[in-house]
Amino acid sequence: MIKRLFAEFFGTFWLVFGGCGSAVLAAAFPQLGIGFVGVSLAFGLTVLTMAYAVGHISGGHFNPAVTVGLCAGGRFEAKDAAGYIVAQVVGGVVAAAVLYLIASGKAGFDPVGGFASNGFGEHSPGGYALPAAFVAEFVLTAFFLIVIHGATDARAPAGFAPIAIGLALTLIHLISIPVTNTSVNPARSTAVALFQGTWALQQLWLFWLAPILGAIVGGLIYRCLLEDKA
16 A cells, blocks of 8 residues: 555656646746647646556556546545545645745746636636536546546556546646636645645635546446446
8 A cells, every 4th residue: 555655646746746837837938838738738648657657556546536536436445545635635735845946946936826726717717707617627527537437447458548548638638728727636736726825725625526526427427327237
């Protein structure tokens, strides 16, 4: 279990540092900024690379919603969920702290401006209201869990699951960065919200509630409607 928890710690660290780091440091870099597409790809690549690196140790969740969704889908034991979630949140927070140290090396840096935090209403990149943000996070997390269950099904082609899962996360970001700055991952949201420190913490509840509910639904859909019971 210790090795599994460290795998989740490092995997979530890489997701937050790589994904949020691309948003904070590179998305709007003068003239050569990577933009929404680059940030979306960065998040997908973090999951893809760490799924291959440590997925064989812990299963490669790197996300409390994924852990809960896999429990709902019958793929993960509920007794191990709390430890995974703690390791994921701690890994994310440590990554955000390292990112903060790097970003604060630039004159004029102010985390209150956003620090890749998730938000709705006036804090949504596109000005989307709370109901739109909730639906986006719920639906996208549900489909993320369907992809994860399907890609790791015994009937699926072996060895390709990290590619499908990483590309799914890329697609999710391409869809929803303008809506919420894309969470579908409570650990990712919590990590940067702690350093943003104001409105991101006030709105954080949504980025736990919607992804976890969506993950449960996605896990149950695959378990009840799509899984081979034979």
